[in-house]
Amino acid sequence: MRARADWHKSFFRNSFYNPASGEALRRAAAEAAFIMRRLKLKKGASLLDLCCGPGRHAVEFAKKGLAVTGYDYSGEYLREAAARAKKARVALRLARGDMRELKFSGEFDAAVNLFTSFGYFLKFSDDLRTLKGVARALKPGGLFLIELVNAEYVRKSFRPRWWEDMGDHFLLTGSELTADGAHDTWIRLPKKGGPARTRTFFCRLYDRKRLSGALARAGLKPLKFWSGYGGAPPREKHSRLICLAVKG
Numbered sequence: 001m002r003a004r005a006d007w008h009k010s011f012f013r014n015s016f017y018n019p020a021s022g023e024a025l026r027r028a029a030a031e032a033a034f035i036m037r038r039l040k041l042k043k044g045a046s047l048l049d050l051c052c053g054p055g056r057h058a059v060e061f062a063k064k065g066l067a068v069t070g071y072d073y074s075g076e077y078l079r080e081a082a083a084r085a086k087k088a089r090v091a092l093r094l095a096r097g098d099m100r101e102l103k104f105s106g107e108f109d110a111a112v113n114l115f116t117s118f119g120y121f122l123k124f125s126d127d128l129r130t131l132k133g134v135a136r137a138l139k140p141g142g143l144f145l146i147e148l149v150n151a152e153y154v155r156k157s158f159r160p161r162w163w164e165d166m167g168d169h170f171l172l173t174g175s176e177l178t179a180d181g182a183h184d185t186w187i188r189l190p191k192k193g194g195p196a197r198t199r200t201f202f203c204r205l206y207d208r209k210r211l212s213g214a215l216a217r218a219g220l221k222p223l224k225f226w227s228g229y230g231g232a233p234p235r236e237k238h239s240r241l242i243c244l245a246v247k248g
Contacts, residue, residue: 002176002183003202005122011199012053012074016188019115020054020080027229032060034229035112038244039143041066045109048137050099051117055081055092062090069093069108100126102133110143118148119181119204124214127204131218138247144220145244150227151205152236154182168192181205208234211243220245 011017035057041047043065049058052070054077062068062085070092072078078094085092097103100121111134119127134144155177164171172187181204188197206214212222222245227238234241 001174001185001200003122003200007199007201008073008120011201012077014076014080016197016199017186018054018077018080020056024115025056028056029060031114031229032057032064034231035114035145036061036064038145038224039110039112041110046107048104048108048111048134050102050111050113050134051115052081052094053077053115053117055084055094057112057114058092059084059088059090062092063088067093069095071095071097071099071102073098100129100133102130102137104133104137106137106139108137108142109139110145111138112144113146115147116149116203118146119206120202121204122202124180124204128214128217131214131220135219135247140247142247143244144215144247145242146211147240147242148206148211149203150234150236150239150241151207151210153239154205156236206241208241208243211241215243215245219248221248 044067046067047061049061049068049070052058052072055070058068058070058081070081073096075096078096081092082094121127138144158177161174169191170189172189174185176183181202183200183202185198185200208225215222222243224244225234226232226242227234228240228242
């Protein structure tokens with residue numbers, strides 16, 4: 001099954017998927033610390049968290065004294081981010097919108113895009129449009145850190161179908177690889193009964209070369225790559241790819 005161009009409009013809802021799982025929340029502080037060391041931002045610096053979701057990283061950045069703007073398409077996630085910030089007693093500026101339509105100009109010292117929140121559009125031109133928006137939003141010399149699934153890993157370890165136990169439900173994933181990316185279908189089966197829910201989504205796959213080319217076309221110069229938050233250099237056996245780039 002192939003994803004529709006507008007698949008994201010029904011996917012990012014708490015009734016189907018929430019990226020702030022217990023495990024994701026437990027990792028957030030350490031991941032934010034890694035990012036802070038690489039960005040080297042001082043207290044009061046401005047940071048754009050693009051596709052901030054429920055705010056698990058945004059809140060950690062705000063705790064360190066950054067002026068954080070969280071931007072996301074999902075109103076549900078943004079409401080959760082606001083509640084999380086209130087509970088942590090930190091301030092977040094939250095804005096809802098399409099990542100292709102960033103209106104900021106020269107406003108941020110740095111920007112981040114985490115947890116494979118990029119490559120969702122069927123047209124590469126939309127990915128490029130997003131990156132150009134990020135570059136435009138940064139101040140001269142501003143830094144951009146992006147974290148993605150590693151294309152080399154996905155292609156090497158590809159399985160067309162697999163099950164996962166997610167605690168309160170089982171998740172069946174069916175995947176179709178193309179030259180451009182992956183069309184994945186998730187089927188959620190509640191353990192306590194109830195109807196199965198199905199969604200299909202698309203993610204364009206990036207390795208170092210492809211990501212470097214896209215960033216460069218948007219006016220962002222890649223500086224360094226890592227395989228994940230442990231700080232090791234990227235290898236095809238690693239599932240994650242992190243890149244730090246600077247506005248040229």
